[in-house]
Amino acid sequence: MLFRYRGSEGMLAWAFHRISGVAIWAFILLHVLDIWLANVNYKLYNDLLSLYGSPGGRVLETALGAAVLYHALNGVRIIVMDFWPAMTRYHKQLWYANWVLFTVVGLVFAIQIMAPAFGLQAPFSFGG
Amino acid sequence: MQIELRILRFDPERDQKPHEESYKVEASPMDRVLDLLHKVKYEQDGTLTFRRSCAHGVCGSDAMLINGRNRLACKIRVDQLKGKRITVAPLPGLPVTKDLVVDMDSFFAKFRSVQPYLQPGDPDPERERRQAAEDRAKFDDTTKCILCAACTTSCPSFWAQPSYVGPAAIVNAHRFIFDSRDDAAEARLEILADSDGVWRCRTIFNCTDACPRGIHITQAILEVSSKIVEHHA
Known part of the structure; x- marks a missing residue:
């Protein structure tokens, strides 16, 4: 039923929240593994x-940055509605504002991460 | 114009599992899905089983899954559905009795569990219990529920956990929790603070979208959640 029910923005927002949550969790597992490697096999x-x-x-x-950003922004959307239930009347507008x-924020991150792959200088330097 | 009506059918005496059957019916854009179901039942297949009573969006007996979304068959028109094929299935998440009829016993048991009736603490007055307009406004929205179950059965939390009390029961609890004449809010808040109570809401909004009365259900659920937090603070 989950895939057959035609929900609207609220259901999509929830589905993306869950998918991005699982993706972030999978990365954290990978991250624990690579940090563990630093000690055992540098x-x-x-x-x-x-x-x-x-x-x-x-x-x-x-993609990881996109998952983290979406999860964070939608998390704030949910918190806003939790604290001010009347804001649920604007949940679609809040979701579009999230996008x-x-x-805007995602593009900056994407350019920063992807620029070296195209032989370009990343816009922000962190002393590397 | 001709409409193809695809109905998910199930006869427990004959079928192992539900199957889709297709019917072609002549319809006008202003016909409601209930009119089409009547045409099938009266003119093509008298065994088709569904509930309906008032047929005007008041009794709430003909809620069903129409084109993938819970709606009242007596309120949704052909022109609103856009297209020449309409799919109809029973409400999701409840056991199917036959065709479009579902067993609503568990739904009404949950409704009863939140004590959906006025419990005044003071002795009966000589005349009516008076209430200020602004106090009445606090629960005006949730008085509109017709118990059609479109909200509860559209909720993925309910599909995943059928013991979840569900949006309809919370809406009906809200109607009395915020009533200034009632004195049993604490008992209801305790019931809804349970693990199968309001905390299973994931603000998915399917309930709000499905409600044929336009009740802001998610808002009501979150207002009850806030009240529980306030109550326990």
């Missing part, structure tokens, strides 16, 4: 980090 750890820096790794990193913020 060479393999370095190899893994260079994989993260490859074009394919950067695409996955951008505007997601696009």
Whole structure:
């Protein structure tokens, strides 16, 4: 029924929240594994980090950034409605506002992460 | 115009599992889905079984899954559904008795569990219990419920956990919790603070979208949640 019921924005917002939550959880598992490698096999750890820096790794990193950003923004949307139930009347508008913020902030992150994959200078330098 | 009506049918005496049957009916854009179901029953297949009573959106007996969304068959018109094929299925999440009829015993048991009746603490007055307009306004929205079950059976939390009390019961609890003449709010809040109470709501809004009376159900659920937090603070 979950896939057959035609929910509207609220159901999509919830489904994306769950999917992004699971994606973030999967990354945290991977992250625990790679940090563990730093202690037990630093060479393999370095190899893994260079994989993260490859074009394919950067695409996955951008997807992770998108999942974290969506999950955070929708989390704030839910908190707003929890504290002010009358805001539920504007839940669709809040969701669209989330997408505007997601696009603006997400683009900056995506460019920062993906620029080196195209041989370009990343806009922000962190001393690397 | 001709409409193809695809109805999910199930006869427990004959079928192992539900199956779809297709009927072609002549319809005008202003016909309601209930009119089409009547045409099928009266002109093509008298065994088709569904509930309906007032046929005007008041009694709430003909809620069903129409084109993938819970609606009242007597309120939704052909022109509103856009297209020449309409799918009809019983309400999701409740056991099917036959065709479009579901067993609503568990739904009404949950409704009764929240004590949906006035329990004044003071002795009966000589005349009516008076209430200020602003106090009445606090629960005006939730007085509109017709117990059609469209909300509860549209809720993914209910599909996943059928013991969840569900939106309809919470709406009817809200109607009395926020009534200034009632004195049993605490008991109802305790019932709804249970693990199968309001906390199972995931603000998905299917209930609000499905309500044929336009009740802001998610708002009512969150108001009850806030009241529980306030009560326990």
